Amino acid sequence: MKDAFSKYASYLNDLNDKRERVVKASRDITMNSKKVIFQVHRMGKHNKEQVLEKAEKDLAVVMNQYMSRLVKELQGTDFWKLRRAYSPGVQEYVEAVTLCNFCKTGSLLNLDEINASLRPLSDPSTEPLQINVPDYLLGIADLTGELMRLAIGRISGGELEFAQKICRFVREIYRELTLIAPIMDDSWDMKTKMDTMLQSVMKIENACFSVHVRGSEFPGSEDANFSLLGGLEIE
Amino acid sequence: MKDAFSKYASYLNDLNDKRERVVKASRDITMNSKKVIFQVHRMGKHNKEQVLEKAEKDLAVVMNQYMSRLVKELQGTDFWKLRRAYSPGVQEYVEAVTLCNFCKTGSLLNLDEINASLRPLSDPSTEPLQINVPDYLLGIADLTGELMRLAIGRISGGELEFAQKICRFVREIYRELTLIAPIMDDSWDMKTKMDTMLQSVMKIENACFSVHVRGSEFPGSEDANFSLLGGLEIE
Amino acid sequence: LNLERQFEEFRHQLDDSGNLRERIRSIALEIESATRLMQSSLLLIHQSGPIPEVLEKAKGQIGVLKELYNKLAEIILECPGQYYRYHGDWRSETQTVVSLLAFMHWLETEGLLLHAEAEEKLGLKSSEFGLDTEDYLIGICFMSNDLPRYVVNRVTAGDYDCPRKVLKFLTDLHAAFRMLNLRNDFLRKKFDGMKYDLRRVEEVYYDVKIRGLATTGNTTGEQGDGGQS
Amino acid sequence: LNLERQFEEFRHQLDDSGNLRERIRSIALEIESATRLMQSSLLLIHQSGPIPEVLEKAKGQIGVLKELYNKLAEIILECPGQYYRYHGDWRSETQTVVSLLAFMHWLETEGLLLHAEAEEKLGLKSSEFGLDTEDYLIGICFMSNDLPRYVVNRVTAGDYDCPRKVLKFLTDLHAAFRMLNLRNDFLRKKFDGMKYDLRRVEEVYYDVKIRGLATTGNTTGEQGDGGQS
Amino acid sequence: LNLERQFEEFRHQLDDSGNLRERIRSIALEIESATRLMQSSLLLIHQSGPIPEVLEKAKGQIGVLKELYNKLAEIILECPGQYYRYHGDWRSETQTVVSLLAFMHWLETEGLLLHAEAEEKLGLKSSEFGLDTEDYLIGICFMSNDLPRYVVNRVTAGDYDCPRKVLKFLTDLHAAFRMLNLRNDFLRKKFDGMKYDLRRVEEVYYDVKIRGLATTGNTTGEQGDGGQS
Amino acid sequence: LNLERQFEEFRHQLDDSGNLRERIRSIALEIESATRLMQSSLLLIHQSGPIPEVLEKAKGQIGVLKELYNKLAEIILECPGQYYRYHGDWRSETQTVVSLLAFMHWLETEGLLLHAEAEEKLGLKSSEFGLDTEDYLIGICFMSNDLPRYVVNRVTAGDYDCPRKVLKFLTDLHAAFRMLNLRNDFLRKKFDGMKYDLRRVEEVYYDVKIRGLATTGNTTGEQGDGGQS
Amino acid sequence: LNLERQFEEFRHQLDDSGNLRERIRSIALEIESATRLMQSSLLLIHQSGPIPEVLEKAKGQIGVLKELYNKLAEIILECPGQYYRYHGDWRSETQTVVSLLAFMHWLETEGLLLHAEAEEKLGLKSSEFGLDTEDYLIGICFMSNDLPRYVVNRVTAGDYDCPRKVLKFLTDLHAAFRMLNLRNDFLRKKFDGMKYDLRRVEEVYYDVKIRGLATTGNTTGEQGDGGQS
Amino acid sequence: LNLERQFEEFRHQLDDSGNLRERIRSIALEIESATRLMQSSLLLIHQSGPIPEVLEKAKGQIGVLKELYNKLAEIILECPGQYYRYHGDWRSETQTVVSLLAFMHWLETEGLLLHAEAEEKLGLKSSEFGLDTEDYLIGICFMSNDLPRYVVNRVTAGDYDCPRKVLKFLTDLHAAFRMLNLRNDFLRKKFDGMKYDLRRVEEVYYDVKIRGLATTGNTTGEQGDGGQS
Ligand SMILES: [Mn+2]
Ligand SMILES: [Mn+2]
Secondary structure, eight states, rough: OHHHHHHHHHHHHHHHHHHHHHHHHHHHHHHHHHHHHHHEEEESSSHHHHHHHHHHHHHHHHHIIHHHHHHHHOTTHHHHHHHHHHHHHHHHHHHHHHHHHHHHSSSSOHHHHHHHGGGSSSSSTTTOOOOOHHHHHHHHHHHHHHHHHHHHHHHHHTOHHHHHHHHHHHHHHHHHHHHHHGGGHHHHHHHHHHHHHHHHHHHHHHHHHHHHHHHHSSTTOEEEEEESSHHHHOO | HHHHHHHHHHHHOOOOOOOHHHHHHHHHHHHHHHHHHHHHHHSSSSSSHHHHHHHHHHHHHHIIIHHHHHHHHOOHHHHHHHHHHHHHHHHHHHHHHHHHHHHHSEEEEHHHHHHHHHGGGGGTTTTOOOOOHHHHHHHHHHHHHHHHHHHHHHHHHTTTHHHHHHHHHHHHHHHHHHHHHSSSOOOOOHHHHHHHHHHHHHHHHHHHHHHHHHHHHSOSGGGGGGGGHHHHOOO | OHHHHHHHHHHHHHHHHHHHHHHHHHHHHHHHHHHHHHHHHHEEEEOOOHHHHHHHHHHHHHHHHHHHHHHHHHHHHHHHOHHHHHHEEETTHHHHHHHHHHHHHHHHHHOOOOOHHHOOOHHOOOSSOOOOOOHHHHHHHHHHHHHHHHHHHHTTOOTHHHHHHHHHHHHHHHHHHHTTOOSSSSHHHHHHHHHHHHHHHHHHHHHHHHTOSOOOHHHHHHHHTTTTT | OOHHHHHHHHHHHHHHHHHHHHHHHHHHHHHHHHHHHHHHHHGGGGOOOOOOHHHHHHHHHHHHHHHHHHHHHHHHSSSSSSSHHHHHGGGHHHHHHHHHHHHHHHHHHHHOOOOOHHHHHHOOOSSSSSOHHHHHHHHHHHHHHHHHHHHHHHHHHHOHHHHHHHHHHHHHHHHHHSSSOOOHOOOOOOOOHHHHHHHHHHHHHHHHHHTTSSSSSHHHHHHHTOOOO | OOOHHHHHHHHHHHHHHHHHHHHHHHHHHHHHHHHHHHHHHHHGGGOOOHHHHHHHHHHHHHHHHHHHHHHHHHHHSSSTTTHHHHHHGGGHHHHHHHHHHHHHHHHSSSSSOOOOHHHHHTTTTSSSSOOOOOHHHHHHHHHHHHHHHHHHHHHHOOOTOOOOOHHHHHHHHHHHHHOOOOSSHOOOOOHHHHHHHHHHHHHHHHHHHTTTSSSSSHHHHHTTTTOOO | OOOHHHHHHHHHHHHHHHHHHOOOHHHHHHHHHHHHHHHHHGGGGTTTTOOOHHHHHHHHHHHHHHHHHHHHHHHHHHHHHHHHHGGGGGGHOOOOOOOHHHHHHHHHHSSEEEEEHHHHHHHHHSOOOOOHHHHHHHHHHHHHHHHHHHHHHHHHHHHHHHHHHHHHHHHHHHHHHHHHOOOSSSHHHHHHHHHHHHHHHHHHHHHHHHHTTTOOHHHHHHHHOOOOO | OHHHHHHHHHHHOOOOOOHHHHHHHHHHHHHHHHHHHHHHHHHGGGOOOHHHHOOOOOOHHHHHHHHHHHHHHHHHSSSOHHHHHHGGGGGHHHHHHHHHHHHHHHHHHSSSOOHHHHHHHHTTTSSEEEEEEHHHHHHHHHHHHHHHHHHHHHTTTOOTTHHHHHHHHHHHHHHHHHOOOOOHHHHHHHHHHHHHHHHHHHHHHHHHHHHTTTHHHHHHHHHTTTTOO | HHHHHHHHHHHHHHHHHHHHHHHHHHHHHHHHHOOOHHHHHGGGGGGGHHHHHHHHHHHHHHHHHHHHHHHHHHHHSTTTTOOOHHHHGHHHHHHHHHHHHHHHHHHHHSOOOOOHHHHHHHTTTSSSOOOOOHHHHHHHHHHHHHHHHHHHHHHHHTTTHHHHHHHHHHHHHHHHHHTTTTSSSSSHHHHHHHHHHHHHHHHHHEEEEETTTTOOOHHHHHHHTOOOO
């Protein structure tokens, strides 16, 4: 019995150590991805380029320093076996990278594109880590919350059109996820996220509504098309 | 509007002040009744009289010092209006006074008897505070928990018969309350207390069972009828 | 046995009080039902129904309520000193009654329905069975909760002077409430909510004012000569 | 208008079904009350009261229950096809009834009260209004929960043969239940609890046996030749 | 043995009812899936997609649903009198179906989809398997919850007359619901929520009106001559 | 015996720590009460009371608070190192205190009350008993929540320069908060709310600006001579 | 659109994986059902059924299980690398299987069924589809939970040597488990429970020993020459 | 600016306190791990391992623990006055440590490990970082929970004097605890459990006594020469 159990013990030790390292990497990814997201929110009308540049630089660090650690740990069956250990980090990374990408390009970064960017990190001889569909989707769900914050902020910043763009984009994601959420691997998480997402959509819509009716009151005025805060910033 | 509201304000101030005083009195009663209960649990085989004497002295203090404060505050409609403010204290007092009484006499102190003992505390010109039936019953419900502790302790102390007496007594109370609990003013509290009470009954029964089967194994032995701890105390 | 006899007696007492409660509950249900009719009539106010007619119809229920409270008083008198034992069984209904009466009163007089006036309207003044002060105050808070909606709908219907009047009333009411030392209870929570009503009415008044829709002349005057006294 | 006419009709429907529910609830309350009397009498069994007398008194309520279930059946027959619409309003009471009847039956016969027997005792057999199978089964589980306490108190009272008898009964019952494919619901949860009752009774039997208190003669014999099959 | 024979029979009963439930659940899942497609199409309404086209696509699922409800009806007819035993397995799905159908109906007609009309659309009218009234009412409440969002987005898209129309509809609906005596249950809770929808639509209408964006001409006229009666 | 002596000492310790908590709670209640008075005075600001006078009255409570915090500090110093053992008992009261002090400070200086300044005002600087950073930050968020209402009421009262000043302050404050990497806790949630305050103030600023009311020059003048009374 | 195409593809993928899961669940249900039969047979051991016969009957299901695991393996091989994606759908069933196999193995050999032996019995050794180590360990813990009951019933039936044997096995097993570094997870919780099994068996051994029922001779000897190695 | 500088500092503070907590958690994990090793060694006591040797091995971890508590103390000293801010992060681990130390102490001295002695063993006495009284008391209750098992196993192994000694200790300990006026919290609940430990030890003492096994003379001898090996 003792021999068998020392075998089990070393199996469990290896597994637990690896899991520990993966959890640690995941937490680092989370923390640093969150910092990237905070950074994106520091975006104003006139510092867009600088802020995004810094965010992308930080994101590159997350990728090279922390995601790469994760990639090195994970092989084959680990992708699903240790999913719970790294899922939070990966979701937050998806959130950060898609947020940056949307701010730059106005479109959704695909899972394939993200996975392609991970490939160089891994030893070419081994199977590369591929983010799975559920983690990607859970990350996208959180993305919509950040986009909501961004939209409210951009309306403050006078960028109404950008806010409207976010509104359309988030609505589209919500619509697509309506069909996908119930067939996901563990749909429970996603269900609560869908509720939050609808709240976010409506917060953006209400903000757009508010700006719209205010603007419509003075259709002739030149100011009406301008930002509210724009005025302040000029002063 | 101002005049009316200063009337309301002084009404509320008076009421709240009184309630505050009643709550305070109730908390003092609770604290000191709990101390009496702790004191009763310090009872052993050979210090019964002293312990109970001390407990009764403490109880007299609760009565004269704290219950009397409560009695002085409450009049007529207050008995029900401020019930929630003083109910915890009164329940704990019922628990303490019935516990002491049971240890001394082996029977249940009636509500009428308790209420009679309160009468001297109040000004003869006013309606005296009478503990209401629900508070009395809620106190009795808690009493059974303390009796359980006592029974287990008394078995340890070698007083098997006393434990059996408690067992019969608590069963009887449980049986009576089975019929009364569902028709009480706020039966919700009582329902959970009934569950706890059944647990207490069964704890006592299991302890009695355990002593009984042990004793039956050596029906001839003289020791069998004696306490377990009795032996230790003699040593 | 002593023990059995005592519990036997308790059982009788509690059965009696259970029956009493049954009767009270059934009257409380009737009160609720009458209140619902009153409320239904009053709702038309939000659809710019003509105020006097709406009030007329709603008032029809006051008599019914008076009678029901009378019955309640009779029951309670059967067990003197136990008003507050059963109070929980009709209090939330009564709070709603107060809120409706106070709203109707405001529509007629632009003033607050006082506690004594509310008691009188329900025929409670004389008897030992009165209107609990806290219930009255909670009812007033409920009324306050309906005012923002009322103001919004009046403005939509073109009554631009309404916000000023409501704001004046609500500001005074809020200030009066602040004189009370409230405990951390339901009334306190309700009163805490009143500040949102106030804020919303302020916003509507702001909307009207900034667009020059408010009849500015006398408003400033009114505010100027003393404010919320 | 169509809309108004429709809601008018709904009002009638809802009022009717409300009244029905009211009547059902009131009978369910009476059932509960009769059950409680029965239960209270049965509790004396733990005091080692003489079983026949205890049973006699408890049985007094069966007639009352029968009548109440009759009334219930009549009400339900008024609205055919809706048994299960209102079922929730009396099911927990019925489960308790079954558990008490089954316990009394065991005390008399040392056997299980069958579903049909339970229906008969409550006068439900003939009518369309039967005893739901799951309610019956849940009631049986409830009964099982009371057995460990019973066994403990019997032994304390000196009846050393009781554990063996109860154990035999419970083992058979448990085995029979195991054959059912239960869903993941309340019944399943209750049945899962039965194994703890079984284990507790086994332990009591063990305590008695290891001390040589069980009347060993015939027990070992029975067990030796194959157990409870 | 009796005991064994009884449990043998129970096993069959439970297995049968388990299978039935399985079949019902699987159809309920298909209903949910069809509903979701419908819902997803309807969401385009908020993007200011052209209403007729959006409706066209959503309507595509009605046929599918009709068929599924037909299958459900067949299963339920196998076990007469047990509609309400299994009702819980499809009710929440059905409530969503009703809410979507009613929303689509409003978009087309600006009127309420009646209970009978909903049954007809789902092919339930003829059979013994009908649409439970409470499910219908809950579905209508769900629809009401979607209206504020719809109004907000329509105004943003420049349709300034929408708030008035929705407000009229919702006011009437709310008044009709008020006439019902609801129990303290889920439906009651949902209906209580409807007043927030109403208030929100009033606010949107207010926002539009105070800025002179509403097509004031005929609105005031309508409101002036008595409101939503 | 050692053992007995030790438990004797424990008894005293446990009793003492119970008393301590009692004393802390009672001071926290007094703080709450003083805060309420301060808040009451400050509310007049919304009714265009003259700012200096309003402030004067509100400041009257600072001394009281200082004294109370002093008492608290003394109690806490009795048991060195146990600040955070009892911290939960006064933190929510302290957050409100900070929010009021910060609002008053802004009214006087149009700048943010710094952490060190808040400590100084409450006499906490010297002692070991400081103002917890998170409590300070939460208090600042609370203050931000009151600014939209203030701005709306000032504009109604004719002070058209107020929105610009508040907007500038709030924009800076929001930007500063954005520099923090907050965890997902209560503070984060409060900060998330700040963006709505910002937006509301912007809207008012827009309303004023688009109507040409915000004539920057003379507004400062108006404020100087006492507000809209 | 890019976005739409991606989500479309996800939908297909997820549908496929849903179907796969469906097939897995259905096999898992069959495994559960076979396990239940096995368990039923084994239960007779507690009623002192003759061990070899009981085992014979229980073993009959091993072949069935082997086949079912084979089918499972085939399905999993369709999607390489995703074993752990679906693992949750059969793991609890597998843990029960392991616990029963291990118990049967102990009855035959008084030794522990090793991981490799368990895999072999289920025909899992060769394929890529193995028995997860943690599932194996949890299964072993489950088996340990049944031992106290077994010991109690064996002693009741007069087998006084059983406690010693089980105690030896359980002590060794417990010591072996302590070599593992467990995380704070389900396995850890189950293992923490093992100490109660151990304690109970110790108590039974104590009962037997103190009464001189255990065949004391060789026990001390065994314990003397090295203990739990 | 002041404002910016302040928030810059806050950012550092928040980041620092996050790091601190991280470091504390990691040491708490190491404490847990050392405790587990200690516990593992001590378990051999139940298998009649020779007490001195077992203790020797277990004591090996005390040094490790001392060092870890030292590190913890250093971290806490970095932020004076914040002991109770982070206390929750190591308290449950510390309670286990106390329970083990107290058990080992009893094995050596048959007396209670006092609070001050526990602090000394962990090197906490000198520093500002002490052992919380409640943690100590809870740890002692945990130790009490292990004593019944110990007594049972010692008797099985032939040490018939052990029950008397443990009973004496536990009686005194229980009496001492009874002197405390405990609040209704975790500690109270743990203490309530102690009476069951006491009873179980009494039962064993009775078993030994009634069989005339407890010959007080030579038992001490047996313990002296190394136990039952
Ligand atoms: Mn996020
Ligand atoms: Mn108590």
